[in-house]
Amino acid sequence: MSSRRRGRSARTRWGACACAMLVFGGALATSRSHAAESAQDSRKVDEDVQALKKQLLDLNRDLFRLEEEILYPASTQVAVFLSVDVGTFFALDSVTLKLDDKEVANYLYTEREVQALHRGGVQKLYLGNLKAGEHEIVAFFTGKGPHDRDYRRGATLKFEKAIGAKYVELRISDREASLQPEFVVRQWE
């Protein structure tokens, strides 16, 4: 009795399965042809997107260059970069930059930016114009120093600006001997 019921139940399930296969079979055949069509459409759109991306990239490159030439011509351009070398003794929060006693940048760093600096990236912190002659740059670095203490230090440099672009680097590094961070401003030729 019990085995008869089980056999019948199994047959019922087989019946259901056969129906399901019919339903699925039809559905799959239909969806396969639709899928092939949409895959073709997707490929076409994908190719268009790639071509447009390349054009947009070229456009942005030319625009970026034009912008720099119009706003910061090489004769007056001054660029200030910030880099971190090791940086174990200082966790950077922000930098304030003064040029000839005038504040030109005040930058607060995100975790992502700090990581990018630690991995070897160099931030173009400020891009502006200066007349030829003598100038002074002062940078204040704020963050956490050794033993997680609040830390604020300044670094300064007097430099001569000639006709032509001037690059200045603010560098945060470790002074191993004193286990303290070191902040240096230097000119690039």
Place this chain on the structure above:
Amino acid sequence: MSTRLSSGWAVVLAVLTLIMGASTCLADAAARDLPPPGRIRDLDYGDVLFHFFQDDYFGALVRLEVSRDLRRIDHHSAEAELLSGGLYLSLGLHAEASKIFDRLLAGPVPGSVSDRAHFYLARIGYQRGYYADAWRSLQRIRAPLPGALESERRLLASNVLMAQGRFGEAVGALQAAPNDDWAPYARFNLGVALVRSGASAEGRSLLESVGTMPAQTDEERSLRDRANLALGFALLQERAGEPAVAALNRVRLDGPFSNRALLGLGWAESDVTRPERALVPWLELRERRLLDSAVQESFLAVPYAYAQLASNGQAAEQYRLAVKAYADEAVRIDESIASIRKGGFLDAILDATPGDETGGWFWQLQNVPDAPHTRYLYHLLASHEFQEGLKNFRDLRIMQRNLERSHESLAAFDDMVAARGQAAAERAPRKAQMLAGIDLDALARRESDAAARIADIESRRDVAALAAGADASRWAALDRVESALAALPAGPQRDALAERARLLRGTLLWQLDADYKVRLRGVQRSLRESQLALDEARRRVALVQQAGETAPRDTATFAARIGNLARRVDALGPPVDTTAAAQERVLASIAVRELETQKRRLASYAMQAQFALASLYDRAAAGGAR
């Protein structure tokens, strides 16, 4: 059994999704794992890396190309070329990336650079399905790659071998690899591939090793879940219920694979004739959202288990519940289809995700609000085609915003250049008048006369000529006195005065002679300074004249460049809009197709439930008649 049939599909889908997931991760990591260079020798290259390390690939590539054009990153030229190839690859521009790597390899480059170029070419080949090319590129790598790239190379090598069906070699490559962070991924991929190829025992052993590994991070726990799920279903297919139960029980209840694991666990328990234990995971599963196919299937599985336990009344009740649930869900699917067909569904989704244009947005889609157009979206993401299309659509929207910004910038530049041109035109007459008033030649003549005079003084040692201030006044007074004396009548008085004047002149001359050298050096220094000042004045006048001549030309050049860029911006706008609309249509059609498939599946489940219900009634009636 029908459920078993769709379980089989679920395995195939799961495996496909998992494999595709792995390759998508590879694509995303395309350039990210480039090792940082040594010391930065060009600050502009550091600026490129600053953007690159924040995953701003577009910004990094723009800066790289500009800096390279302006010869600002010459010290890093080979690295920069390699990086630009990696960036193009990350942006999905495979053809451009291939061109760069080929060009790089055609020239003289250090071995480390050519090895990495071969690695990226291999990756492109793998992603595009050119496995033989990918393998050739991998074989050209001469030395271990730096950092994590070496592990990734081994993973890529085993993937390429697997894709070519060379499973034995893939196992060999894997065994030779150290047990680092990438090894579990490689073991998982290989395990899945071996199971699919029929080498089940070996595949299961690999999956078992990943499924029982200690996991510290979410990513590791997720991989462990995937391995246990794949292993569980592989065992289920071989009717090995008990080990399948063990594997599926290891999948976390709150992880992304828990639904499929619960469904499989129920089937594994049922397989070893423990329907009462199969009910536990199935009843848990049935409480979850009906969007998931595993949950849908659980509505059939629960009454099936009750029927197995001969609880026909409960089974019938549960079948009726299933029929209603499927019908309700079908209505919701219809609403979703209607909403998607109306258009704009992708924008609504993108608006609901944070505005980070660099990355991390994709997986937050699971948190989008439960609206008709978004309800099924996260499940659609299991389809690689949909994922890629959605990324493209998002890129196109970013492009549109980029073009808008470019348009605004160009308008501002145009105004600026026009204003500069006008200001220069207004200054021109004043400048011309000022320049006309400067006679540099006259100054030069005076400077030349002075030089000749000083030379004459020096040659004659004319100390009086260098007298200055009070001494010069005294010298002049003595001249006047001597003239006056000459006009006086001769006599002792005039002689006495002349003698005094002579003494005074002698004294003055003696003093002037003592100061002569100092004074001569002083005038010679002044002369040199005036020569320098004259040179500087000449240079500045030349610059002013040059600026006067070139300013209108520069202004015209800038205006022409702005005009040219503005035309390019205008020309790009319509195809970007058209492509975005086409992409939305393609995605809408994929979404609707998927939803209709789901609807058909629900209809099939509903039919099975009704069929089973009828069968139960049939049996009950037969039992009653007896």
